[in-house]
Amino acid sequence: MAKAIMIQGAGSNVGKSMVVAGITRALTNRGLTVRPYKPQNMSNNAAVTVDGGEIGRAQALQALAAKVPAHTDMNPILLKPETDTGAQVIVQGKRYATLRARDYAKAKPDLLAPALESFQRLCAAADVVVIEGAGSPAEINLRKGDIANMGFAEAAGVPVVLLGDIDRGGVIAQLVGTQVILPEDDAARIKGFAVNKFRGDVSLFDEGVRAIEDRTGWASLGTLPWFADAWRLPAEDVMDIASTKGGKLKVAVPRLARIANFDDLDPLSAEPDVSVEIIDPGHPLPGDADLVLIPGSKSTIVDLAHFRAQGWDIDLKAHVRRGGHVLGICGGYQMLGTEIADPEGIEGAPVTVAGLGLLDVKTVMKPQKRLALSEATYRASGDAVSGYEIHLGATEGPDCERAWLDLNGRAEGAATANGQIRGCYLHGLFNADAFRATYLSELGVTAQMNYGADLEAVLDRLAAHIETHLDLDQLLDMAAEPSL
Template identity: 80%
Template sequence: MAKAIMIQGAGSNVGKSMVVAGIARALANRGLSVRPFKPQNMSNNAAVTEDGGEIGRAQALQALAARVAPHTDMNPVLLKPETDTGAQVIVQGKLFATLRARDYSKSKPDLMRPTLESFQRLCDGADIVVVEGAGSPAEVNLRRGDIANMGFAEAAGVPVILLGDIDRGGVIAQIVGTQTILPEADAARIKGFAINKFRGDVRLFDDGMTVITQRTGWPSLGVLPWFADAWRLPAEDVMDIASSKGDGFKIAVPRLGRIANFDDLDPLAAEPGVSVDIIEPGRALPGDADMVLIPGSKSTIADLADFRAQGWDIDLKAHIRRGGHVLGICGGYQMLGREISDPDGIEGGPETVPGLGLLDVVTVMTPQKRLALSRATYLPSGAPVEGYEIHLGETTGPDCARAWLDLSGRAEGASSRNGQVRGCYLHGLFGSDAFRAAYLSQLGAQVQVAYSDELDAVLDRLAVHIETHFDLDLLLRLAQRPRYCNS
């Protein structure tokens, strides 16, 4: 029977996902069977699993770190924001409902059962399950019905390690303040703490660690220095992948309000000769870009309206006149067409809106979501492509006759007559080295990185980082056999 340990953060973005990935790889390197788990995640950057569902991209990376296939049980509740007040709720990989925030709060108690069921299945096949919390347990206003942090830890009987972020400053207050504000029973579930993102000589914080230990009574699992290769890992936030390397092939990416599945950009940003420039609202698309890549969107019609409001539609046409290239993936592909029709009001009210008109195709939104891991062939070169599909809608039109991908005998994608504008539904395609080299070399860029090999090497370096600075032996002693929920 597996043991389990939970990494919770003293705040958001303290580096929990990366640390869990590092722990998973380090323990896997020790010969243990490891499974990552996050009860509840909020992200539009999703991964498709072999069992036909979707989970947060961070849990897919953690599975890779653990050297196991991603599975929907690793992230049983995934929230995919569609508006400022509502989100799709994915339960065990499938759409459960689209709910406003207040309605989701009411439904959370009903989601504890499937969450514990998924956790139990992971435990049945592992030596240790490393659980990642969400946000911070110090948000005690959210404690009632919680399934993401202490609510889950209590229900499953899992001990907690609290992780603080010294890069933000005030880390002593983060850790000590969390203990102070938590209910006594929740504070007792925390069995140790660690500090992340230290820059410089960690010995300079020895007195700080002593203060935290004296104030809380918790043992320290260590101070993790800043991991310099963190930027090479798939990003949770789109701004984490922005890279301005100056000279080289420049790709401009407009930051859509509901940008989704932007892991398409990670392999591009890893290339030394490629610069990925995330264009924030208020900035024009740069005139020196070689390619504009319009990424996926969780709310295509709303993001298309914002695209126009920024004047990016005008910038894009100027880019094409200068001879630049355009690629739209998934929602970006839909935007490039002549028209988007949503007769059932899937993204809001029933409506039909004009697209950017750069591809002679139309898209009709349909309620059935396509989720699939896919293998394809890049038709211009014959290069193999691996990726995934995760979208609503069907796209048809004359430019689909110039498909540039073959998905097991099915034509995929569309291209303009002059070849400057392309679109497709296949995410993750740039992770295929042969395809990335063929595609970019046709546009004048040079490809140097074997992305999958490099990513695996970074995870191994992260594991060494964890082994060196984090007390894994103490973590294994603190881990406990969880309490199961079979009722």
């Protein structure tokens, strides 16, 4: 059976996902068979897997780092927030239920079994499984029934390395304080620690490392300097979306309250001649934008109301009058139509609402979610596109007669007669270099990136960064066969 090691964080957003991706690629480059795993994730930025389910985007990136297709076993429990107090629960890639936070806490013990089942399958096919925790084990109020951190580590019998974030300050307190607050058995599972996101000369923190070692008895695996190319890796958390400015073409993206599957922005952000500006609530859509891209949404009708509450509907119509282009993807596509109907109350109470009215199409929400890896062709040029579909609802109307994609043998998308406004359900279409080059050329700029090759190069640089600054030999010595 494989050896396993779990990377937990001394807080949220300490860089666990990136570090696990780097470790996974570094060990893969050493010739080991590696699989990433996260028992429970919370994200609306999902990826569709080769086995027809969905997992968190971070685990899909980690699968790429391991040079294997993403599989639902890599993230068996995925929580997709729909409201401030409830989320859709995905188990081994498929919808399980929509639960309030209190009800999910009661359901967690039942979800440990499928989480362990997926973990065992990964262990059977790997030399090493690198596990990512969620949040922090110091949240001891969540320890009962936990399946994301120490609860999983205990059930699977795996050792833990604790990761701290020095960039936010107080990293000694983060790490030492975690040991102090944990129950004795949980603290004993931690075999070592590492410090992430150091800016400057790492030797200046040598005394801090010794202070942590002296107070915890844990071994230091190293201090990781700030990884400058981190922004080039796909973001999973909506709070990690960052604007990139300076290009000739300005793309404005409204930050929807329930924004989902925003990885469509990553290839555009990587282009030197493209500025992607994330527009926060309370701020107008910029009048000098060339393209307004409305991204996916976990709750389209709620986000449409949010869109209008910001006055973005008025800004968008002014943008169109000035000759600006509009692209809606998935939920954004649905919003651009004349009507969205939810007769069965899939997203809440049964309701029919008026859309933005920029495309002559109507959407009806349906209970069956479409999940598919898809191949398409851009009709205007014949460029091949690969992507994925992950949506509820079907969209029809006169503007669908101007479908601009052939998707798995069927027409897909809608457009106005002049092509100024378009929508489609296909995520990931900008990953295709030829299509992205054609699309950007229509907007007056030249594409310069080979996105897939660039992402692979960033992962290899991340792996080299990990090899240089983290003691991977010691990490492998700490790893152990699970005691399931």
